[in-house]
Amino acid sequence: MKPAAASASFSGPFALGVLSAPDQAAFPGLVGFERWDEMLPRLHALAADETADWRPLEHLRVHAPVEPRQVFQSGANYRQHVIDLEVAHRSPDDPRTVEEARAEIAAVMDRRAAEDLPYVFIGLPSAITGPFDDVGLPDWAEQPDWELELAAVMARPAYRVTAEEALEYVAGYTIANDLTDRATVFRRDMKAIGTDWLRCKNAPGFTPLGPWIVPAASIADPGDLRVTLKLNGETMQDESTKDMLFGIARLVSYISQTSRLLPGDLVLTGSPAGNGMHWGRLLRDGDVMEGSITGLGVQRTRCVAQGTAS
DSSP: OOOTOOEEEEEEETEEEEOOOHHHHHHHGGSSSSSSSHHHHHHHHHHHOTTTOOOOOGGGGOOOOOOOOOOEEEESSSSSHHHHHHHTTTTTTSSSSSHHHHHHHHHHHHHHHHHHEEEEEEEEEGEEEESOEOOOOOOOSEEEOOEEEEEEEOOOOBBOOTTTTTTGGGEEEEEEEEEEGGGGOOSOOGGGOOBBBHHHHOOOOOOBBSOOBEEEGGGTTSSEEEEEEEEEEEEEEEEEEGGGSSOOHHHHHHHHSOOOOTTTTTTEEEOSSSSHHHTTTOOOTEEEEEEETTSSSSEEEEEOOOOOOO
């Protein structure tokens, strides 16, 4: 949903996005998620109203379905994806064979899962853009890559909740494409600093979001959804969320042990195997990405090269 100053729309009986200004005036509670429990029955009623003044989607601009205050991003959460990245980022001087490298990182993944230690970092809301907007590729981004992800949207404040109760705090789910410039993931000036998430992930528009938020009750099992990304019509990512090391409940619980999750906040769950580094094909001007997740719709974005900043 969008603030009252922005436009918005709904689609389908259980998917919500953005409505026009008159419709928002009739449903003032659609601003934000603070009254989610109260508004959900009204949303179902609106979706079922066959007399409503529905308008064709092609005549509307679809915005990102939520403007979060906080964005929590899970990294290294898909087993096969992490193994593939480890192999792709191997130093030419690495004495290990490909098989040895894959076996070693697989053992690390098993240990992380057993010790219940997800890897979570913070993203910027300013990186979010609509599901059909163009995505600008900055001139400094040497290796821009795609990462399609399942995203959970919070319904209410969550602080120090257990994994068993965590899903009660989730309003619904949507699609996020967490673009990453692989060339700037790691600091070149001082390797001991480690990763630079600001530089590599938070350019404006680097997180296409939506098109819809589907209420949690309408998704039977978020741990069994198909995540698919096509680049110019060719399938690059096609994996089940079953490959996640840490599911939604464990991620929400883990984050809440440190931070207070707020209504409308996003929890990105990581991306499956099949990114550009794996294929040896990074994003460039004119590329079209089509991302879909079972039951959550389809987003379609075009890459546009940006000139050198003045």
